[in-house]
Amino acid sequence: MTILAKHAAQRLVYDALHSHGVDVRFDSVLSPTEGMLNGRRTILLGTNNYLGLTFDAACIDKAVEATRSQGTGTTGSRVANGTYDGHVKLEDALADFYGREHAMVFSTGYQANLGILSALVGRGDHLLLDADSHASIYDGSRLGHGEVIRFRHNSPDDLYKRLRRLSGAPGDRLIVVEGIYSMLGDTAPLKEIAAVKRETGAYLLVDEAHSMGVLGEKGRGLAEAAGVEDDVDFIVGTFSKSLGSVGGFCVSNDPDFDVMRIVCRPYMFTASLPPGVVASTLEALRRLRREPALRASLIRNAHRLYHGLEAMGFQTGPEPNPIVAVAMPNQEMAVAFWKLLLESGLYLNLAIPPATPSDVCLLRTSVSAAHTTAQIDTALAIFADVGERLGFLSADKRRAGGVA
Amino acid sequence: MDSLGVMNFVMAIEDFYDISIPLDRIAQIQTVSDLIHAVEDLRSGTPE
Numbered sequence: 036m037t038i039l040a041k042h043a044a045q046r047l048v049y050d051a052l053h054s055h056g057v058d059v060r061f062d063s064v065l066s067p068t069e070g071m072l073n074g075r076r077t078i079l080l081g082t083n084n085y086l087g088l089t090f091d092a093a094c095i096d097k098a099v100e101a102t103r104s105q106g107t108g109t110t111g112s113r114v115a116n117g118t119y120d121g122h123v124k125l126e127d128a129l130a131d132f133y134g135r136e137h138a139m140v141f142s143t144g145y146q147a148n149l150g151i152l153s154a155l156v157g158r159g160d161h162l163l164l165d166a167d168s169h170a171s172i173y174d175g176s177r178l179g180h181g182e183v184i185r186f187r188h189n190s191p192d193d194l195y196k197r198l199r200r201l202s203g204a205p206g207d208r209l210i211v212v213e214g215i216y217s218m219l220g221d222t223a224p225l226k227e228i229a230a231v232k233r234e235t236g237a238y239l240l241v242d243e244a245h246s247m248g249v250l251g252e253k254g255r256g257l258a259e260a261a262g263v264e265d266d267v268d269f270i271v272g273t274f275s276k277s278l279g280s281v282g283g284f285c286v287s288n289d290p291d292f293d294v295m296r297i298v299c300r301p302y303m304f305t306a307s308l309p310p311g312v313v314a315s316t317l318e319a320l321r322r323l324r325r326e327p328a329l330r331a332s333l334i335r336n337a338h339r340l341y342h343g344l345e346a347m348g349f350q351t352g353p354e355p356n357p358i359v360a361v362a363m364p365n366q367e368m369a370v371a372f373w374k375l376l377l378e379s380g381l382y383l384n385l386a387i388p389p390a391t392p393s394d395v396c397l398l399r400t401s402v403s404a405a406h407t408t409a410q411i412d413t414a415l416a417i418f419a420d421v422g423e424r425l426g427f428l429s430a431d432k433r434r435a436g437g438v439a
Numbered sequence: 440m441d442s443l444g445v446m447n448f449v450m451a452i453e454d455f456y457d458i459s460i461p462l463d464r465i466a467q468i469q470t471v472s473d474l475i476h477a478v479e480d481l482r483s484g485t486p487e
Contacts, residue, residue: 183463184461185462393443
């Protein structure tokens with residue numbers, strides 16, 4: 036018995052997964068779309084690298100230049116010695132991109148949600164979360180002292196009902212939804228949610244972690260695509276997906292925004308982003324804005340993969356977005372399928388409860404603008420082959436899918 | 440009952456009684472009698 040004995044149940048799960056060999060360690064990563072795994076060249080189809088900018092020559096140059104001139108780290112918090120010119124430039128660039136007055140940069144996306152949610156919702160306030168919210172949103176809700184109420188995933192009606200029940204109660208209300216949900220790749224019905232927000236006088240925060248650089252004409256995310264940016268009071272996002280680095284941010288027009296710099300503990304009590312990360316992120320944001328072709332390739336690849344899998348008879352998520360999830364009937368099949376995909380040179384995410392909604396087991400893929408059409412087709416062919424070997428797909432369906 | 444079962448159960452109760460049970464209250468509920476007290480409190484509009 037050790038102090039960790041209380042986690043005995045999780046220990047069993049961990050040991051079981053470990054014995055299946057599902058903990059992945061890349062020998063090396065060769066490009067946004069390829070890596071070496073167990074000595075084998077493998078297609079990466081599960082890295083959230085939506086615009087494929089992790090190996091972009093200009094982003095790398097900027098990071099190297101900044102690291103040489105300013106050092107490897109800031110060794111301090113933003114409110115002490117950790118604010119450099121680059122942090123302010125990055126905040127200005129984000130505010131400009133979103134057409135907002137204010138921006139704040141955090142050291143990770145997780146910390147952005149932790150900091151913003153705990154700062155916005157205090158004792159006596161009400162936080163209304165989509166039931167399928169990311170762990171960082173749930174954790175942020177616990178760091179604050181407001182009352183937390185869940186509404187049914189993507190149900191504006193259920194949200195409305197819960198806000199109506201609160202009518203007359205004192206305190207602010209904050210609704211939190213995500214642009215694209217990370218497991219099934221479905222989007223929030225944001226137009227309808229914005230209407231509920233207007234009618235009930237609540238505030239609205241959208242986490243665009245998986246939709247920045249993916250949705251909207253300008254790549255600003257779901258709020259832009261749904262045409263409701265004016266209704267969204269706070270946008271939270273990350274640098275670790277479309278922008279290929281690490282870090283998080285929040286933008287808003289709230290006139291008191293800057294007070295959060297001395298209220299958000301996950302902003303104050305951690306070291307700021309290293310100069311190299313800030314520099315590559317700034318360059319990646321410039322690329323996102325200047326090159327809509329990146330997003331066009333991403334969407335083309337996403338549709339090719341989604342419709343290809345669907346045609347073979349796999350059960351996919353509700354919408355063709357860069358996250359394409361394939362439902363598995365149970366964990367044994369999910370693990371077996373995932374291992375055969377890996378042995379065939381295709382890496383993606385094995386997602387099992389409690390990380391998944393409705394306790395489903397998923398093979399979760401995420402497509403990149405950097406994937407070639409040939410890589411997507413290879414991935415589809417590997418899926419077809421494994422599906423057939425495991426008796427998951429009938430030969431008829433495979434032919435109907437048109438994948439050789 | 441697993442966590443999904445608990446959530447669906449709670450949502451059904453919320454619909455039936457037209458209440459929302461905040462997450463921290465759900466965490467405190469251990470027994471059927473705890474649940475009855477929570478529902479009664481929320482229905483009579485008594486905070487916490």
